[in-house]
Amino acid sequence: MAESWTSLLVVRKPAHLKRMLSGRPAKALAVNTGPRRQLHLALHHDDLRLTQQQQQQRVLLQHYRSLGHMPFKRPAPVPHQGTESGGESESSSRPPPAKQQKTSMQKALPDTTVYIVQAKLDVGGISELFELAEHHTKGACRNAMDADVIITAIAMRRRLERHVPWDIAETKAVVTPAWLRDSVDHGRALPCGDYVAIQDLLETTVEHCPDCNCKPCACSDGDSEAATPRFEAKQLPSPLSSPSTPVKQRAMSTSTKKEEKKPVVPQPVPEHLLPPDPPIPTNLAKLDYMSRYACQRASPLVCPNQALVRELDIIRRSRDLEGEARSALSYERAVSIIKAYPHEIRSLKQVEKLPFIGVKITGLIEEFLDTGKITEAQTINASERFQTLSLFSSIYGIGPSTAIRLYNLGLRSLNDLEVYYGVEPEDVALQSQIVEVEEKPRKPAWQRGQHKGDEGLGDSWTRVALGLREDLAKKIPRAEVEEMGRVVMRELEELEPGCVSTIVGGYRRGKMESNDVDIVFTHPDPSKVKGLCKRLVRKLHERGMVTHVMHLSGFHAHNALRTHHWDSLEKALTVFIMPPSSPFHTGVRRRLDLIFAVPDVYWTAVIGWTGSIMFQRDIRQWAKDKHGMKFDSSGITRRYDSKEFFPKTEKEAFDLLGLEWVEPKWRNADL
DNA sequence: CACCATTACC
DNA sequence: GGTA
DNA sequence: GGTG
Ligand SMILES: O=c1ccn([C@H]2C[C@H](O)[C@@H](COP(=O)(O)OP(=O)(O)OP(=O)(O)O)O2)c(=O)[nH]1
Ligand SMILES: [Mg+2]
Ligand SMILES: [Mg+2]
Numbered sequence: 001m002a003e004s005w006t007s008l009l010v011v012r013k014p015a016h017l018k019r020m021l022s023g024r025p026a027k028a029l030a031v032n033t034g035p036r037r038q039l040h041l042a043l044h045h046d047d048l049r050l051t052q053q054q055q056q057q058r059v060l061l062q063h064y065r066s067l068g069h070m071p072f073k074r075p076a077p078v079p080h081q082g083t084e085s086g087g088e089s090e091s092s093s094r095p096p097p098a099k100q101q102k103t104s105m106q107k108a109l110p111d112t113t114v115y116i117v118q119a120k121l122d123v124g125g126i127s128e129l130f131e132l133a134e135h136h137t138k139g140a141c142r143n144a145m146d147a148d149v150i151i152t153a154i155a156m157r158r159r160l161e162r163h164v165p166w167d168i169a170e171t172k173a174v175v176t177p178a179w180l181r182d183s184v185d186h187g188r189a190l191p192c193g194d195y196v197a198i199q200d201l202l203e204t205t206v207e208h209c210p211d212c213n214c215k216p217c218a219c220s221d222g223d224s225e226a227a228t229p230r231f232e233a234k235q236l237p238s239p240l241s242s243p244s245t246p247v248k249q250r251a252m253s254t255s256t257k258k259e260e261k262k263p264v265v266p267q268p269v270p271e272h273l274l275p276p277d278p279p280i281p282t283n284l285a286k287l288d289y290m291s292r293y294a295c296q297r298a299s300p301l302v303c304p305n306q307a308l309v310r311e312l313d314i315i316r317r318s319r320d321l322e323g324e325a326r327s328a329l330s331y332e333r334a335v336s337i338i339k340a341y342p343h344e345i346r347s348l349k350q351v352e353k354l355p356f357i358g359v360k361i362t363g364l365i366e367e368f369l370d371t372g373k374i375t376e377a378q379t380i381n382a383s384e385r386f387q388t389l390s391l392f393s394s395i396y397g398i399g400p401s402t403a404i405r406l407y408n409l410g411l412r413s414l415n416d417l418e419v420y421y422g423v424e425p426e427d428v429a430l431q432s433q434i435v436e437v438e439e440k441p442r443k444p445a446w447q448r449g450q451h452k453g454d455e456g457l458g459d460s461w462t463r464v465a466l467g468l469r470e471d472l473a474k475k476i477p478r479a480e481v482e483e484m485g486r487v488v489m490r491e492l493e494e495l496e497p498g499c500v501s502t503i504v505g506g507y508r509r510g511k512m513e514s515n516d517v518d519i520v521f522t523h524p525d526p527s528k529v530k531g532l533c534k535r536l537v538r539k540l541h542e543r544g545m546v547t548h549v550m551h552l553s554g555f556h557a558h559n560a561l562r563t564h565h566w567d568s569l570e571k572a573l574t575v576f577i578m579p580p581s582s583p584f585h586t587g588v589r590r591r592l593d594l595i596f597a598v599p600d601v602y603w604t605a606v607i608g609w610t611g612s613i614m615f616q617r618d619i620r621q622w623a624k625d626k627h628g629m630k631f632d633s634s635g636i637t638r639r640y641d642s643k644e645f646f647p648k649t650e651k652e653a654f655d656l657l658g659l660e661w662v663e664p665k666w667r668n669a670d671l
Numbered sequence: 672c673a674c675c676a677t678t679a680c681c
Numbered sequence: 682g683g684t685a
Numbered sequence: 686g687g688t689g
Contacts, residue, residue, distance in 0.1 A: 292688085319686090329675060330686035358687050397681095399683045461681085505685090518685080551684075553680060571680085573684075593685065608677090609685075620676040632677050633685085 108187045109137040112210045114180065115147030116140055117163050120154050120277065121177070129177055136184045148210055150174045152197050158500055159277075160198060162268040173209040174201045188212065200486060266498070270524055272648045273500045273599060280651055282663045289340040292355045294618040294669035295659055297340035301510050301668045304344045308368050309335050312361070313671040314377040321389040321400045334361045336614045336669045345369070388412050396465040396472065396550070396591075414466070421463045464548065468575060471589040475513035483584045484517050484576060484592065491543065492521065492536055499523045499532075500602075504609040505593075510665040516591035517576070518609050522602040533570035533596040540576070547589060548575035569605060569634040570596040600646040601635045603653055608633025614669035615662075623657055631657070 114133050118126050129151060133140035141147050144164045150172045154160045160169060179195035192209035196202045287298045303309060316331030333356040338345070341354065348366055351357055357365070364374050380386045385407065391414065392403035411420055476484075485503045492499050502508070505518035523529050534554060540546035551573035576592035578585045597605040608616060608631075623629040623636065629645075630637045636645040636656065647653035654661050 324686090326675070327686055333675090333687075356687060360686060393683095397683065401682060516685095551680060569679095571685075573680095595685090611685095613676095613685090617676045624676080630677080634678085 107136050107138075108184045109189050109210065111138055112148045112189060113138045113141050113146060114149045114151050115142075115144045115164075115172075117144075117150060117152035117154060117160070119159075119163050120152070125153070125177065129180060132180050132184055137180075144168050144172070147172060148208070149179075149192075150197075151177055151180055153177055155198060156274070157198050157200050158269045158274055161266065162271075166266060169198075169201060170204045171208065173205045174198060175205060175209075199482075200490075267524075269498065269500050273522065273524060273602060275502070276649065276651070280661055280663070282661060282666050284666075286660045287662065287666075289337070289342060290354065292618075293622045294336050294340070294615045294667075295622055295662065296618075297337075297669070298342075298662065298666040299336065299340045299612075299615070299669040300666065303339045303341070305338050305341060307372075308345065308365065309338050309671055311368060311374040311377040312338070312364065314381050315364075315374070317390065318380045318386055321386065321393060321403060323400050323404070330356065330358075331361070332614060332670070335671050339669060339671070384412070392417070394473065395462065395469050397462055398465070414469070418466055421459060421466060423463055423466060468548070468589060472515075472575075472591055474588055475515060476517060476590055477513055478507065478511075480578070480584045480590075481507045481514055481517050483582060484578065484590065485519060487545065487579065487582060488519060488536075488540070488576075488592070488594070491539055491545075492532075495535055495539055496523060496528055496532055498525075498528075502606050504595075504606055505611060508610045508664045509612065509668050511668075516593060518593040518595070520595045520597060520602065520605045520609055522597050522599050522605075524599060526598040526600070529570070529596055529598050531570075533572050533594060536594065536596075537572045537574060540574070543579070545576055545579055546574045546592070547577055550574065568598045568601045595633075597634070601633075603647055603650045604631070604635055605633045607650060607653055610664050610667060612668055612670040615667040618669070619657070619659070622659065627657060629657070 114137050116126070116129050116133065121129070130140055133151075144150055145168055150164060150169060152160060152163075152174060153176065154163070157166070160166075160174070164174075173192045174197045175192050175195040176197050179190060179192060182195075183190045189209070189211040191211045192205045193202065196205045282298065284298050287296060289297050291297050312331055312335050316328050316335060319325075319328035319331060337354050337356045338351075341351075343350070345351055345365070346369070348362065348369065351365055352362060364376065368374050388407055388411075389400070389403045392398050392406055392411075393400060395417070398406075406417065406420070409420070411417060481503060485501065489499070489501060492501075499521050500523070501519050501521045503517065504520050505516065506514045507517065521529075521532070523532070531554065534552060537546055537549060537552060541549070549572060551571065553569075553571045572594040574592045574594065575589050577587065577589045593609075595605055595609060607619070620631045623631040624639075628639045630639055636647070636653070637643065638645070645656055647656050651661050
């Protein structure tokens with residue numbers, strides 16, 4: 001049978017920390033909510049992403065510098081980026097800027113041979129780069145292996161691998177076209193760090209950069225890889241430096257004798273498992289803010305009526321906490337429909353015709369239009385009950401029902417909960433000491449606790465969650481989300497090379513900060529997927545990155561027969577801590593959800609986990625209403641004959657359901 | 672008056 | 682009942 | 686709470 005192993009690491013915090021928990025003004029997190037009152041067209045999360053990438057790159061570089069691994073004499077030039085045309089790494093299509101000046105004289109990069117990856121470049125960009133290469137470098141070569149520098153507009157590892165073998169790329173500086181342009185402008189090779197095309201290659205790119213001021217101090221000449229006595233904890237930051245991949249081995253790819261055994265031909269990942277290259281734009285004109293289905297509306301992250309929506313959401317949350325799920329659903333739908341309304345609401349008439357706005361909610365909106373607030377929401381928000389129930393249910397594992405029960409017991413604060421659940425305040429001096437608690441094979445014991453008579457006190461699981469609350473309450477910046485993705489992928493690559501992943505959830509929808517990180521994985525070979533989730537979690541746990549596992553499901557769990565596509569999804573809900581080797585290491589633990597799908601259901605899993613929740617519910621509602629289909633994250637099934645459908649791409653799933661394509665950034669149908 | 676997404680796991 |  |  002299944003060996004439901006659940007090894008937990010309980011972190012006991014010193015008492016002074018607990019006190020802080022109780023009475024402390026929430027730390028202001030400098031949340032850049034972005035400009036409000038934006039119209040649909042104004043919101044380009046791609047631009048935000050760019051900024052984030054650059055910011056993150058800066059962090060990484062600073063980290064390197066602080067480690068003395070990267071000798072930058074002067075601040076490297078900021079990579080220029082077109083603020084317009086939200087073209088991500090799409091620095092390709094730009095008219096050859098007027099950058100002449102030192103055409104004659106001598107070449108800027110006389111000793112550098114470049115290889116230009118044409119993919120993702122338009123003809124103009126290609127010819128421009130080749131021209132630059134011809135006039136200002138030793139030349140452009142036809143084989144990546146022969147180059148010193150690889151120029152590419154590709155930003156994704158799996159995509160680059162389709163053009164340049166990874167082990168080759170690791171022996172070069174792999175930079176964006178901007179590096180060549182700017183180097184030519186400056187008349188010399190610029191440091192590559194700020195121009196690295198793919199984050200995973202930052203380290204090797206810097207190492208192999210032809211910029212003059214290479215060799216760091218006097219110490220290490222090549223790489224501090226040699227001396228690494230202790231358990232490789234010193235593993236530099238995030239970028240690839242996997243122990244399995246000998247950084248030494250330069251040139252000559254895989255002609256090692258030993259490697260013959262397993263022809264691990266890095267067969268590139270099939271195109272359809274990668275995100276569509278030119279991203280598919282959303283045809284906003286074909287979407288309809290009056291539609292009853294959120295999946296037919298364009299819902300931005302921040303809407304023109306954000307203040308109103310926030311008021312309504314307070315009532316919604318209250319209804320939820322009070323157990324009035326249906327009422328809560330109605331408010332959720334009202335919020336959702338307003339979220340997609342593209343104008344500032346000035347009169348009731350605008351709103352009365354919208355679906356899901358009935359008598360009650362119309363009245364509330366009327367008040368809001370008159371006074372700028374909703375009294376009921378204000379009252380709720382000011383109530384001790386709402387505040388307390390909210391606080392309690394913010395603890396993982398405590399929902400509305402339990403929260404009410406605790407409230408009715410008279411509990412009001414975290415301190416009350418800690419006492420109730422028996423958190424020991426003894427270890428005052430101990431700095432968050434780690435105590436391992438093995439909860440070995442538990443049978444059907446999860447109906448434990450809770451209900452009075454039982455040991456209502458001392459639910460061990462909740463005790464753990466209480467200790468995690470402070471960390472998990474902190475939002476995760478986009479850059480750290482991305483780092484978590486890289487770190488996890490690095491481990492996975494060692495475990496099973498060739499996997500593909502998408503960071504989904506709020507991150508994919510463009511949120512600047514997430515409450516957790518959700519990643520969907522697959523592998524082109526479906527047989528490689530089975531058991532991967534458990535294996536990865538085990539490895540992450542062994543390496544100290546996963547501290548808790550709340551949930552672990554192998555695909556082997558279908559209830560008897562009849563429930564199709566059972567063995568297609570594996571899922572782990574965990575707590576993750578950034579390894580000290582990462583520049584993002586803070587010691588703050590994060591929720592991390594890992595989802596493994598066989599390739600057939602990869603895109604439905606991605607859709608399901610991208611959300612938002614309301615968007616998902618309405619996709620499923622739509623599938624049922626209009627097509628008699630059942631949609632869930634592990635597949636699409638026709639209800640009358642149970643025929644399954646496996647869309648090859650995300651858009652194919654939309655097509656299959658007769659839905660207009662909606663980019664993730666327009667799927668923010670919840671607050 | 673029925674429906675409101677979906678499913679398995681802890 | 683709680684969770685994604 | 687709102688819809689059909
Ligand atoms: O009841 C639910 C909860 C979640 N999801 C899907 C949609 C959601 O977007 C995704 C991830 O859930 P999560 O709780 O992580 O929310 P999020 O959208 O990622 O936002 P954040 O993590 O920032 O809170 O899982 C559902 O379909 N139904
Ligand atoms: Mg999430
Ligand atoms: Mg999640």
